[in-house]
Amino acid sequence: MSIEHREFRASVRKLAQTKIAPHAADVDDKERFPSESWAALCSNDLPGLAHPESLGGSGADLLSQVIAVEEVAASCASSALVMLVNWAGTSTVLSQGSNELKQLVVPGVASGSAGAAWCMTEPRVGSDLSAIATTAVQDGSDWILNGQKRFISNAPWADWYAVLAKTGDKSLGVFIVHKDDDGVSFGAPEKKMGMRGSPTADVVLDGCRLPAVRVVNDPYRGFRYISAELNVSRALIAAQALGIAQGAFDAAVSYTTNRDQFGQPISRFQLLRGMVADMAVKIESARSLLYDAVHLIQDGDPAARAKVAMAKLLCSDNAMSVATDALQLHGGYGYVRDYPVERMMRDAKITQIYEGTNQIQRLLIAKSVYGK
Ligand SMILES: Cc1cc2nc3c(=O)[nH]c(=O)nc-3n(C[C@H](O)[C@H](O)[C@H](O)COP(=O)(O)OP(=O)(O)OC[C@H]3O[C@@H](n4cnc5c(N)ncnc54)[C@H](O)[C@@H]3O)c2cc1C
Structure with missing residues (x-):
């Protein structure tokens, strides 16, 4: 990792620990949008990391995006999700959209004034x-969408929705x-x-008429476009899981250092030290696999698909395990909301889903192993 990447990590960590972490428990408790952290991310130009400078972003590489997601997720996984879903929502526009569509959608999202x-x-x-049952039917140059999308992150907060819809018996488009x-x-x-x-909600489309400019490139190749973006979005979800694991680990190390039982810090007990060692190995091995996958994606290597599937699997399974152990290391205090580890354990679960x-x-990994 370059010096620039290390410095970038340190700056996002500082931002997350000072401006995001203090609100994470309240955001979780009240089930509310993380507005303080979104404001902090926007004033530090982080929403535009994944977008090119020509469209108002900073054109950062994927490793920087992964680092930012890790560091934000270590303090507040919800805030990291809001940010990375904006990137996923604009990914097909960036890779396949017309210039007109890019100009319409991306600058607002890159600045953080619009969501995706x-x-x-x-x-x-x-x-x-x-x-997929949502349909898109052409009417003149317009397209008419009907259907229902479920569990959509950033809905209804977002302004723009990249919708995968059926355009033929075996074809899908992105609208x-x-x-x-x-x-x-x-x-x-x-x-x-x-x-x-x-925020998570259904998006309902009832005779929604769209002009041709809102179609992402070829309306019969949407599945291909989305599949191409999944490598990146899976790497970002893996980074989110890794960040949660790191946040839970750091909390556990701090707690076990400061909590005394039997006349000494509980960090002196060998059973606990063994758990902490295993947690450290889970985090570092997951991070190595993820960064390896990121380099393959950045190089356009076809091996990236299986490698990022492995990284998503390992980072999220390890996050669940590390967060559960972090809670255990807090004893009864881990089970109450005064400490962040119970939130982290709840947040970690969805990264496996x-x-x-x-x-x-x-299944993807096994397919790459057998070649079919
Ligand atoms: C908080 C949250 C946020 C989300 N955000 C978004 C979003 O922004 N956009 C979006 O489009 N979706 C989003 N989703 C949806 C999410 O991606 C899906 O829930 C997920 O892909 C699984 O689909 P499903 O829930 O229908 O489960 P199903 O596909 O019905 O699977 C049920 C179970 O069967 C297993 N299973 C299914 N097929 C196989 C198979 N062939 N072999 C072995 N096991 C199998 C699954 O692993 C799972 O354990 C979100 C979901 C949640 C809960």
Whole structure:
């Protein structure tokens, strides 16, 4: 890792610890948007990390994006999710959209004045995207969308929604919907176990008419476009999981150093030291695999697909395990909301589920092993 990356990590960590962490418990408790941390991220130009300078972003490389997500997630996983979903929501516009569409969508999102979301899941469609039922039908040069998207992060806060919709028997397109478009409405906020500061709701499309400019490139190749972006979004979710694990680990090290039992700090007990050592190994091995995957993605190496699936799997499984052990190391205090580890344990769970469940990651990895 370069000196620039290390310095960047230190600056995001400082920002997260001073401006984001102090609000994380309240955001979780009240299930409210993390407005203080979003303001802090915006005033430090972080929402534009994934966007090119020509569109108002800072054009940072993927490793920098991963580092930013890790550091923000270590303090508040919900805030990290809001930021990275903005990047996912604009990813197909950036890679495949027309210049007109890019100009319409990206500068606002890069500055943080607008939000983005991406919409694949439906009430009856999760892991199997080929079964998507939302339709997009052409009418003259316009397209008309009908359907319902479920569990959409950043909804209804976001302005722009990248919607995957069926355009033929075996084809899908990506369509960019604005929250104020006619025919767009939102479901009630989901009441979640974790990530309670990240808004999640259904997006309902009822005869939503879009002009041709809102279609991402070829409306029959959307699945291909989304699949190409999944490597990056999975790396970012892996980074989020890794950040949660690091946050929980740091909290556990601090607590066990300061808590005395039997006349000495509990960090002196060998059983606990063994747990902490195992947690450290889980974090460092997950980080190494993730950075390896990031380098393959940055190099355009086809091996990236399986490697990032491994990284998403390991980072999220290890985050769940590390957060659970961090809670255990706090004893009864880990179980109450005065300490952050119970929130981190709840937040960690979803990283094993979204952006392709860990069962789906295992299928992808096995496919690369057998070649079919
Ligand atoms: C908080 C939250 C935020 C989310 N954000 C977004 C978002 O922004 N955009 C979006 O589009 N979606 C989002 N999702 C949806 C998420 O990506 C899906 O929940 C996830 O992909 C799994 O789909 P599903 O829930 O329908 O589960 P299902 O696909 O029904 O799976 C149920 C179980 O069956 C297993 N399973 C399914 N198929 C197989 C198989 N072939 N082999 C073995 N096991 C299998 C799964 O691993 C899982 O354990 C979000 C979900 C949540 C809870």
